[in-house]
Amino acid sequence: EDKVVQSPLSLVVHEGDTVTLNCSYEVTNFRSLLWYKQEKKAPTFLFMLTSSGIEKKSGRLSSILDKKELFSILNITATQTGDSAVYLCAVEGIQGAQKLVFGQGTRLTINP
Amino acid sequence: NAGVTQTPKFQVLKTGQSMTLQCAQDMNHEYMSWYRQDPGMGLRLIHYSVGAGITDQGEVPNGYNVSRSTTEDFPLRLLSAAPSQTSVYFCASGSWGRQAFFGQGTRLTVV
Numbered sequence: 001e002d003k004v005v006q007s008p009l010s011l012v013v014h015e016g017d018t019v020t021l022n023c024s025y026e027v028t029n030f031r032s033l034l035w036y037k038q039e040k041k042a043p044t045f046l047f048m049l050t051s052s053g054i055e056k057k058s059g060r061l062s063s064i065l066d067k068k069e070l071f072s073i074l075n076i077t078a079t080q081t082g083d084s085a086v087y088l089c090a091v092e093g094i095q096g097a098q099k100l101v102f103g104q105g106t107r108l109t110i111n112p
Numbered sequence: 113n114a115g116v117t118q119t120p121k122f123q124v125l126k127t128g129q130s131m132t133l134q135c136a137q138d139m140n141h142e143y144m145s146w147y148r149q150d151p152g153m154g155l156r157l158i159h160y161s162v163g164a165g166i167t168d169q170g171e172v173p174n175g176y177n178v179s180r181s182t183t184e185d186f187p188l189r190l191l192s193a194a195p196s197q198t199s200v201y202f203c204a205s206g207s208w209g210r211q212a213f214f215g216q217g218t219r220l221t222v223v
Contacts, residue, residue: 004154034211042116042202042214043155088154097162098143098206099170102154 002027006089006103014111017079021106023089024071033072034100035063036088043088046074079110114138118203118215125193125222133188133218135203141213143206144186148172148199149217155202161186193222 003026013019025033032050036043047056049065049072056063060079065072076083086107090100119134137144145160147170157170159178167178175197177189186205190197200219206212 009152036214041216045211045213048211090155097160098145098204098212099157099160100145100147100155100204100212101171102147102156104152104154 002091002093002101004089004091004101004103006087006106008106009104010107010109012109012111013079015079015081017110018075018077019079019108021074021076021087021089021108022071023073023103025089025091025101025103026070027091027093027101029094030067030091031094032092033065034090034092035072035074036090038086038088038105039084046087076108081110081112084108084110116203116205116213116215118201118218120218121216122219123221125190125220127193127195127222129193130189130191131193133190133201133203133220135186135188135215136184137186137203137205137213138184139205139207139213140183141205141207142183143208143212144180145170145204145212146176146178146186146188147202147204148197149202150199158188158201190220193220195222198222 035046052067086105089103146158147155161180203215204212
C-alpha cells in the first residue's frame with residue numbers, strides 16, 4: 001500500500017527563520033512527488049519533482065527529491081507570516097491518472 | 113478562466129438523505145478526481161476518472177457514486193448520507209505530466 005509520511009506535523013517559528021519540512025514515501029512505481037500549500041481553502045501547487053537531486057526553486061521556497069532514500073524536503077527561507085499554512089506532500093505512481101496519495105500535512109505557523 | 117468550480121460550498125444533510133456535489137472544469141483536462149479531507153488525515157482519494165465515460169474507485173469509495181458523461185463535469189453522489197461522511201470534499205483536475213488543480217472545496221456536515 002502506498003504511503004506518505006510528513007514531519008513534523010506542526011511547527012511554530014518566528015518571522016525570518018528558515019524551516020525545513022520533510023516528506024518520506026513508499027509507492028509502487030514512483031512517477032512524481034508534489035508539494036502543495038493549503039491556507040483556508042483549496043491546495044495550491046508549489047512544486048512537482050520527478051528526478052533525484054535537482055533542486056526546484058520559487059522565490060524563498062525550494063525543494064529537492066532523493067529517489068534512493070525515498071524522501072523530499074521543502075525549504076522556506078526568511079519566513080513571513082503569509083507562509084503560515086498547511087503544507088501537503090503527495091506522490092503519484094506510474095499508472096498516472098493523478099491518483100495522488102497525500103501525507104497528513106505539516107501545519108506551519110509563523111509568528112511576527 | 114474559472115479553473116475548477118465546486119458547488120455548493122457548504123451543505124448540511126440529515127442522515128439518510130441523498131445529494132450530489134457538483135464539479136466542473138474549463139481547462140479541457142482529461143483527469144478528474146474527488147478527495148475527502150478529514151482532520152489529521154490529509155486528503156484521501158474517493159473516485160477518479162481518466163476521461164469521459166471512464167471512472168474507477170480510489171482509496172475510500174464506499175457510499176459514493178460518480179459518473180463522467182462529459183469532459184467538463186464530474187459529479188459526486190451520496191446515495192444515503194451517514195455522519196461518517198462529514199468532511200471537506202475537494203474536486204481536482206489535471207492532465208498527463210502536470211499538477212492537479214483543486215476546487216475550493218465543499219464542507220459537508222451530516223447530522
